[in-house]
Amino acid sequence: MDIDxxxxxxxxxxPLPIPVTGAGTAGAWIEFxxxxxxxxxxxxIAALEYEAYEEMAVREMRRIVEDLGRECPCLxxxxxxxxxxxxxxxxxxxxxxxxxxxNEALALxxxxxDRLKHDxxxxxxxxxxxxxxxxxxxxxxxxGVEQVLARVRAGCRPLEAERVALRDAAGRVLREVVCAxxxxxxxxxxxVDGFAVRLDDPADEFSxxxxxxxxxxxxxxxxxxxxxxxxxxxxxxxxxxQVVMKEAAQLDGARVRLLRRHSSRNxxxxxEEARAGQALLEPGAVLRPxxxxxxxxxxxxxxxxxxxxxxxxxxxxDEIVPPEQAPQQGQxxxxxxTLVRAFLGSFDVEPAQLRVADDRAQARAAxxxxxxxxxxxxxxGGASVGEHDFTGVxxxxxxxxxDFRRTNTRPGKPLIFATREDGALAFGLPGNPLAHFVCLNLxxxxxxxxxxxxxxxxxxxxxxxxxxxxxxxxxxxxxxPARVKVAGGCAEATPLPWCSSGDLTxxxxxxxxxxxxxxxxxxxxxxxVAFASTLTPA
Amino acid sequence: MRVLxxxxxxxxxxxxxxxxxxxxxxxxxxxxxxxxxxxxxxALVRGSVRLARNxxxxxxxxxxxxxxxxxxxxxxxxG
Numbered sequence: 001m002d003i004d005x006x007x008x009x010x011x012x013x014x015p016l017p018i019p020v021t022g023a024g025t026a027g028a029w030i031e032f033x034x035x036x037x038x039x040x041x042x043x044x045i046a047a048l049e050y051e052a053y054e055e056m057a058v059r060e061m062r063r064i065v066e067d068l069g070r071e072c073p074c075l076x077x078x079x080x081x082x083x084x085x086x087x088x089x090x091x092x093x094x095x096x097x098x099x100x101x102x103n104e105a106l107a108l109x110x111x112x113x114d115r116l117k118h119d120x121x122x123x124x125x126x127x128x129x130x131x132x133x134x135x136x137x138x139x140x141x142x143x144g145v146e147q148v149l150a151r152v153r154a155g156c157r158p159l160e161a162e163r164v165a166l167r168d169a170a171g172r173v174l175r176e177v178v179c180a181x182x183x184x185x186x187x188x189x190x191x192v193d194g195f196a197v198r199l200d201d202p203a204d205e206f207s208x209x210x211x212x213x214x215x216x217x218x219x220x221x222x223x224x225x226x227x228x229x230x231x232x233x234x235x236x237x238x239x240x241x242q243v244v245m246k247e248a249a250q251l252d253g254a255r256v257r258l259l260r261r262h263s264s265r266n267x268x269x270x271x272e273e274a275r276a277g278q279a280l281l282e283p284g285a286v287l288r289p290x291x292x293x294x295x296x297x298x299x300x301x302x303x304x305x306x307x308x309x310x311x312x313x314x315x316x317x318d319e320i321v322p323p324e325q326a327p328q329q330g331q332x333x334x335x336x337x338t339l340v341r342a343f344l345g346s347f348d349v350e351p352a353q354l355r356v357a358d359d360r361a362q363a364r365a366a367x368x369x370x371x372x373x374x375x376x377x378x379x380x381g382g383a384s385v386g387e388h389d390f391t392g393v394x395x396x397x398x399x400x401x402x403d404f405r406r407t408n409t410r411p412g413k414p415l416i417f418a419t420r421e422d423g424a425l426a427f428g429l430p431g432n433p434l435a436h437f438v439c440l441n442l443x444x445x446x447x448x449x450x451x452x453x454x455x456x457x458x459x460x461x462x463x464x465x466x467x468x469x470x471x472x473x474x475x476x477x478x479x480x481p482a483r484v485k486v487a488g489g490c491a492e493a494t495p496l497p498w499c500s501s502g503d504l505t506x507x508x509x510x511x512x513x514x515x516x517x518x519x520x521x522x523x524x525x526x527x528x529v530a531f532a533s534t535l536t537p538a
Numbered sequence: 539m540r541v542l543x544x545x546x547x548x549x550x551x552x553x554x555x556x557x558x559x560x561x562x563x564x565x566x567x568x569x570x571x572x573x574x575x576x577x578x579x580x581a582l583v584r585g586s587v588r589l590a591r592n593x594x595x596x597x598x599x600x601x602x603x604x605x606x607x608x609x610x611x612x613x614x615x616x617g
Contacts, residue, residue, distance in 0.1 A: 034617050050616070053544055053609055056593040057616070081616060093617045113617060121590070121609070122616025123545035142549050389553055405552025416552070 001069045002076040005061045007054055012080045016096045019076035026075050028102040030109055034093035036086050046519050047087045049475045053121035057081070064115045065108075072108040074099040079112075081122060085475050085519065142408040144477045145442065145515060148415070149459075152446050155403055155419040158453035159309060159375060163302040166295060169287045171348045172305035173453045178281040181298060183271035188236040189214075192266045194245045195227045195256050196236060199265070204258045212237065227256055236267060243267060284455045306453040309375040311351040313340050314367060316381050316390060317431065318358045335504065336380040336429075336436050343440045347448050351378070358390055364397060371398035375451060377426040378444065379416075380436065391428035392416055400426045408518065410476040411435035415443065425451075434498070437507050438479045441534045459532040460515055468524045469495040469516065477518045481510035484531055493531055510534060539602060541573065542609040547587070551577045558608075563601040569608065580610075587612050 002019055018029050036048050065077045078096040086092045095112060099105030116122075143151060161175035190196065197206055206227035212218060214233035221238050222228065228237055236243075243266040250257045274280055280298070281291055287303065295303055320334040321327050337353055344351050352370065356363040371377050377398065381391035392402060400418035405428075407415050412435050416428030425447055429439050442459060450456070463484055471478040482493045493514055496506040515530040516523060523529060542555045558572050566589055574581055589596045590609040602608060 051545055052616070053542065053590070053611070056590060056609065059593050116617050117614065119595070119614065120616050121544065121611050121614055123612070124615045125545045125549075389556065392552065402552075406549065414552075 001065070001074060003062055003065050004077070005058050005065070005079040007052055007058060007081050007083050009082065009084045012082060012091045012094045014091070014094075016078050016080065016094055018096070019078060019098055021075040021098055025100060026098040028099045028105045029096065030099075030102065030105045031094065031096040032109055032113070033091040035091050036088050038088045045088065047085045047475070048092065048124045049085050050081070050083045050092060051123050051125050052081070052083055054083075057121050060120045061116065064112060064119065068108050068111050068115075072099075072104040072111070074105055074108050077108070077112075083122075142406045142413075143404060144408045144518065145479070148404075148407050148409065148417070148443055149446050151403055152417055152425075152443050153450050153456055155417065156425050156447050156450040157423055159306050159423075159451050161304050161453070162307045163304050166292055166301050166303070169295075169303050169305055170289070170292060172287050172303075172308075174281055174285045174287055174291075174303055175283050175306055175453055176304040177279050177283060178295065178298065178300055178303070180274040180276055180278050180280055182276045184273040185268055185270060188239070188270050189268050190230045190232055190234045190236060190243045190266060191268050192243055192245045193232050194230060194243045194266065195249055195258070196222070196230045196241045196243050197227045197258070198222050198224060199240055199242050201225065204261075206256050206258070208254050208256055210237065229256075241265075241267070284453060286454070306451070309349055309448065309451050310373060311344060311349055311376045311378065312367075312370055312374045313337065313344075313351040313353045313378045313380070314363075314394070315353070315355045316358055316363065316379060316394070317355075320355060322355070335433050336431070339433060339436055340378060340380070340440065343444075344448075347452070349448070360390070360393060360397075363390075363394060367394075367398070375424055376444075376447065377424065379426065379428045381428055381431050395426045395428060398426070400424070408476045409438075410471075410478045412439045412443075412479065413476065415439055417443070433504050434481065434507055437481070437510070437534070438513060441513060442479070442532060460530040461532075462528050463491045463493045463531050465514075465523055465525050465527050465529050466492040466494040468522065469514065469529075470522050471516050471520065475518050478514075478516040478520075480514040480516055481506045482512045482514045482531060483509055484512040484533070493529060539569075539604050539606045539608050541569075542607065544609065545612050547580070547583065547610050547612055550579050550583065558604075560602065560604055563603050566596060566598075566600060566602070569602050573610075583612060 016031055038044060061079055074097055076098040080094045082092050095109060097105040097109045201224045203225055206225055208229050209226045210218060211229045212234040213231045217235055219237050230243060244258050244261060245266065248258060248260040250259060280294060285291060315334055315337055319331050321331050323333045323338065327333055334355065341351060354366055356366045379391045379394060392405060395402060395416065395418045400420045402416060402418045405416050406413055412430060414430045418426040427444055429436050469480055481496045481498055483496060484491055484493045493512060495514060496509055498506045512531045512533050539558050539560065540555060541558055543551050548554050556576065560568060560572060570584065588611045590611050591600055591602060591606050
């Protein structure tokens with residue numbers, strides 16, 4: 001029997017070429033195509049993703065065909081099975097059987113399909129995530145961007161608060177309500193330099209009975225025909241007055257003549273800005289120059305703020321050398337230490353940093369008990385499976401429980417997130433710099449904000465693409481480095497050329513990350529796209 | 539030996555392959571013991587997973603050595 005079995009990542013030819021058998025021998029050619037339907041487990045889908053243990057799958061299919069050939073002798077069998085993403089409506093499988101008569105060809109085809117679905121190591125992993133696996137335990141599917149953010153946030157709680165001096169409070173997150181201790185301003189004061197007279201006094205000439213400057217406190221009741229000379233900020237001597245600007249008055253010794261009187265009172269009233277007890281700053285406010293000045297004006301010189309996190313950053317890898325050192329053949333300079341330090345710097349966090357070799361004993365010795373005294377442990381590992389495992393082991397040895405080891409995002413697929421009973425968090429970051437950049441700017445940032453006591457927020461907003469972006473039809477969500485700028489009153493995003501996830505040139509120019517949904521191979525110029533700003537907009 | 543994971547087992551273990559040292563030829567039970575020591579989460583799926591040795595499903599008395607390529611085959615869903 002002539003057997004040809006292939007796995008393919010491209011479309012399956014339609015129809016399959018009919019095999020050439022001996023002249024006049026084949027009386028039947030039967031072709032079956034298995035086509036991806038638009039729903040799986042009752043949910044609408046766009047595509048299915050197929051994966052195989054390729055060498056074994058081909059071998060197993062051949063074994064099955066040979067086996068069935070003894071029972072149902074046929075002339076030729078062709079099998080094509082697709083791998084990767086197969087859109088709805090396209091064939092995932094095509095089986096052609098040539099036989100002398102239709103009966104044995106049909107029988108072989110039917111039996112082959114039954115055994116294929118039982119024994120051939122090919123899977124639809126995305127369908128598996130929907131199905132109920134044996135034992136009733138739903139296998140975790142790799143989380144996408146929003147799920148990673150949600151799980152990171154669910155895994156962290158705000159650090160304790162401390163009281164610090166105003167001079168040390170810049171950039172910190174307030175953890176208490178700050179109220180006005182008294183009315184602001186605390187008394188009626190003049191908004192201009194001028195002359196205070198009674199509102200109900202229609203006269204236009206007055207005798208000046210006092211001269212009040214800012215800082216003076218001299219209450220008195222004004223009699224009709226009298227005025228008080230008053231400076232900006234000066235406390236009004238009583239209620240029921242108006243201040244006429246000095247430009248609208250003519251001074252003559254101890255008397256003043258008003259040239260014009262407007263309805264404007266030129267008074268900043270007591271409590272106009274805030275009433276005593278009114279909340280002026282809420283917990284979760286970041287203390288910036290303006291809010292610090294407000295605190296100073298209220299006499300709140302020891303605000304309650306979140307303490308800074310203690311962060312340890314460990315870079316693993318035998319091939320890594322410090323940036324000041326010339327790398328030998330096969331070595332590369334460590335850029336991740338610099339990236340992580342600069343990123344944390346924008347949170348006013350200074351990490352302790354270590355470089356360790358890919359050796360468990362050495363790494364453990366180098367780290368000592370330092371991982372025990374941290375709030376956040378970042379481990380930069382290699383991108384390979386082995387190095388990823390190594391990071392997982394380091395985290396587990398430091399008492400962390402791993403929440404997830406991989407994500408459905410690109411880059412950043414082998415991202416580890418782990419938590420510890422004392423509230424500490426850990427990330428195992430994939431080694432390449434772009435993956436670092438992405439994971440830091442989204443996932444580590446979400447953790448730092450939560451630790452700091454900031455309210456949760458949506459990192460993404462929408463903009464328009466300035467140029468087409470192609471993400472290879474990957475079934476993962478893609479985070480694409482981009483430059484967002486405002487042109488002609490509208491923001492637009494230019495995707496940066498990105499060759500590999502180790503690409504530092506894209507990273508140097510990026511000020512945003514585009515979020516391209518899974519299974520979305522091409523977005524054309526003008527399309528709307530979600531983006532998150534990175535921490536260093538320029 | 540090389541041990542390969544496929545489909546949702548990759549999600550479960552967080553990796554596509556690992557290396558195991560078993561020394562002397564070992565039974566499927568011995569291989570599972572080593573595997574579960576490294577990836578206890580596999581206990582959840584052991585009942586539904588078949589072992590393959592060097593591209594063929596392993597029989598009940600199969601012996602495994604360090605030179606083998608072993609694959610964990612969860613229920614398949616091709617076609």
